[in-house]
Amino acid sequence: MGNPLLNTLSVINKWCVVFEKILLCTLLFTTIFLAFGQIVSRNLFSMGYVWVDQVLRICVLWIAFTGASLASEYKGHIKIDVMYNIINSQGTKAAIEIIAQILTMIICALLFTASVQYIMMISTDPRASLIATIPDWYYRGIIPYCFLIMTIRCFIHALKLFNKRKRLKKI
Amino acid sequence: MGELLTISLTLCFLTAIICGTPIYAIIGGSSALFFVYISDVSMASVIIEMNRLANAPGIIAIPLFIFTGFLFAESNASSRLIKFSNAMLGWIPGGLAVVAVVVCTIFTALTGGSGITIVAVGGILMPSLVKDHYSKQFSTGIITASGSSGVLFLPSLPIIIYGMVTGTNISHLFMAGMLPGALIVSLLSGFGIFYGFYHKVPTTPFSTSRFMESAWEIKWMIPLPFLVIGGIYGGFISVSEAAAVSAVYALTTECLIYREISMDKLIKISIESMIMVGAILIILSTALGLTNFMVDQQIPQKIMELVMVNISNKVIFLLSLNLFLLVVGCLMDIFSAIVVVAPLIAPVAEQFQIDPVHLGIIFLANLEMGYLTPPVGINLFISSLRFKIPVIPLYKTVIPFLLLLFIALLLISYIPEISLFFLDILGTRVPLLQI
Numbered sequence: 001m002g003n004p005l006l007n008t009l010s011v012i013n014k015w016c017v018v019f020e021k022i023l024l025c026t027l028l029f030t031t032i033f034l035a036f037g038q039i040v041s042r043n044l045f046s047m048g049y050v051w052v053d054q055v056l057r058i059c060v061l062w063i064a065f066t067g068a069s070l071a072s073e074y075k076g077h078i079k080i081d082v083m084y085n086i087i088n089s090q091g092t093k094a095a096i097e098i099i100a101q102i103l104t105m106i107i108c109a110l111l112f113t114a115s116v117q118y119i120m121m122i123s124t125d126p127r128a129s130l131i132a133t134i135p136d137w138y139y140r141g142i143i144p145y146c147f148l149i150m151t152i153r154c155f156i157h158a159l160k161l162f163n164k165r166k167r168l169k170k171i
Numbered sequence: 172m173g174e175l176l177t178i179s180l181t182l183c184f185l186t187a188i189i190c191g192t193p194i195y196a197i198i199g200g201s202s203a204l205f206f207v208y209i210s211d212v213s214m215a216s217v218i219i220e221m222n223r224l225a226n227a228p229g230i231i232a233i234p235l236f237i238f239t240g241f242l243f244a245e246s247n248a249s250s251r252l253i254k255f256s257n258a259m260l261g262w263i264p265g266g267l268a269v270v271a272v273v274v275c276t277i278f279t280a281l282t283g284g285s286g287i288t289i290v291a292v293g294g295i296l297m298p299s300l301v302k303d304h305y306s307k308q309f310s311t312g313i314i315t316a317s318g319s320s321g322v323l324f325l326p327s328l329p330i331i332i333y334g335m336v337t338g339t340n341i342s343h344l345f346m347a348g349m350l351p352g353a354l355i356v357s358l359l360s361g362f363g364i365f366y367g368f369y370h371k372v373p374t375t376p377f378s379t380s381r382f383m384e385s386a387w388e389i390k391w392m393i394p395l396p397f398l399v400i401g402g403i404y405g406g407f408i409s410v411s412e413a414a415a416v417s418a419v420y421a422l423t424t425e426c427l428i429y430r431e432i433s434m435d436k437l438i439k440i441s442i443e444s445m446i447m448v449g450a451i452l453i454i455l456s457t458a459l460g461l462t463n464f465m466v467d468q469q470i471p472q473k474i475m476e477l478v479m480v481n482i483s484n485k486v487i488f489l490l491s492l493n494l495f496l497l498v499v500g501c502l503m504d505i506f507s508a509i510v511v512v513a514p515l516i517a518p519v520a521e522q523f524q525i526d527p528v529h530l531g532i533i534f535l536a537n538l539e540m541g542y543l544t545p546p547v548g549i550n551l552f553i554s555s556l557r558f559k560i561p562v563i564p565l566y567k568t569v570i571p572f573l574l575l576l577f578i579a580l581l582l583i584s585y586i587p588e589i590s591l592f593f594l595d596i597l598g599t600r601v602p603l604l605q606i
Binding site: 021024025027028029031032035036038039043056057058060061063064065066067068069070071072074076077078079080081083084096097099100103104106107108110111113114115117118121140143 | 186191195196219412418442446502
């Protein structure tokens with residue numbers, strides 16, 4: 001690739017992908033186990049645990065944002081790709097994709113700033129958290145992480161597409 | 172200055188949409204900027220709204236149902252389902268076409284995505300249909316059309332999301348979707364039977380041993396729909412609990428009994444399904460911010476006033492709604508369309524005395540038809556890629572099916588009893604306030 005910035009970011013990204021995959025599997029099976037356990041305990045032993053419902057909600061929040069973060073790695077986000085389906089030229093397709101990646105990167109950076117503001121806001125809030133004594137911002141931290149990683153991934157995709165477009169032009 | 176800013180932002184977001192910027196970015200970015208520049212509040216408001224996702228009713232059902240769907244899609248469940256349906260219905264003229272409709276419907280209901288159905292089930296059904304002397308044109312059409320017919324059946328993901336977004340009772344929506352869904356399946360199957368008669372397609376005689384053999388193979392899948400449907404309608408379990416039961420059931424049958432999913436495959440399926448969950452839920456969470464902004468700015472009320480001034484008749488409103496939603500369904504995927512458009516339409520429809528549950532069914536039936544509508548219905552592109560047919564000839568292929576779906580849509584829209592029949596029988600219909 002030859003670009004030191006791209007190389008460094010790609011290495012960091014690679015480790016983040018591994019971490020997110022492990023996290024997603026763990027969260028999914030924890031959710032299944034807890035949700036099913038709660039049904040069994042409610043129906044067979046006539047007792048349920050309030051904390052299980054709260055943990056399940058946090059699991060879903062983490063699944064949502066970790067999954068979204070990983071979706072940006074594999075370009076799995078839902079989009080309206082009418083233009084992409086209509087255009088035949090590979091060069092134009094790459095140009096359109098670069099614009100889309102840059103715009104997404106800017107918006108993700110904006111949402112990252114907003115989520116940092118939010119975390120700073122709740123970290124000073126002394127009110128009780130969702131689970132016992134664990135402060136809310138501990139588990140809400142997944143939101144800024146998700147938007148930061150998505151910003152980096154869009155940047156990597158845009159750079160790679162830019163290089164690809166340059167190669168296409170040479171051909 | 173304010174107007175200039177609004178126009179510039181709108182143009183910027185329009186460019187972003189055209190270029191294929193992900194929907195979550197469009198919705199999230201626009202709500203963040205709207206909060207700052209129009210509502211004059213902190214940008215963090217959009218994140219506060221996004222956090223409400225965790226408290227949305229039925230939210231746990233989404234990852235669990237998607238995981239279950241992925242497990243079935245990756246196993247040999249579709250082959251078993253086709254074999255069983257064919258043994259049961261293959262003796263009818265056009266029997267395999269009916270099998271195609273039924274199997275695609277079940278698969279879409281299970282997986283929540285008609286695209287997955289066309290890719291997974293279509294690949295197996297297409298050669299069988301062509302081998303049984305159905306034309307390639309008819310076979311492509313029926314698979315493409317049936318791909319979206321499962322949207323109205325339990326445990327359809329779009330119904331759960333519609334219920335969450337509009338606050339409509341999810342169990343009532345599932346109950347209301349049964350007859351309209353059956354109507355669509357009957358019309359498509361009827362067309363398949365007519366095709367079988369007209370073209371004298373050879374039938375397979377009914378064989379008890381073949382039927383028993385295929386029933387034996389599918390025996391572990393049969394209890395699931397009864398467990399889920401019976402559990403929810405019987406009031407034993409909630410939609411979220413049904414999702415947990417389905418996930419555990421699918422894991423047990425596919426991994427331990429049929430042994431078709433290895434550990435490596437299970438990890439791959441878990442990751443892929445959760446990526447899809449992330450892609451859907453982030454749209455839903457960003458839309459919570461946009462919806463709050465729109466409510467804050469009284470946009471639904473403004474739309475309502477505009478509609479009430481120009482449309483005074485319920486029939487004309489429904490017709491306009493049908494046409495509008497067809498265009499929306501054509502351009503947007505079902506999840507984005509629900510989270511963006513449903514909160515705007517629901518209050519207006521209420522003014523026209525349309526039952527919220529009935530509106531939900533009209534909404535989803537319309538969007539599923541939009542999947543098929545030329546020139547840009549998403550199922551057309553998926554079929555074109557899957558069956559290696561150019562998109563333009565595919566337009567002609569789906570026209571008869573589109574006409575049938577349009578008839579069904581009109582019946583569903585103008586005869587509310589089709590949707591509300593079971594609710595009325597069970598006495599669970601919530602009466603509308605007379606305005």
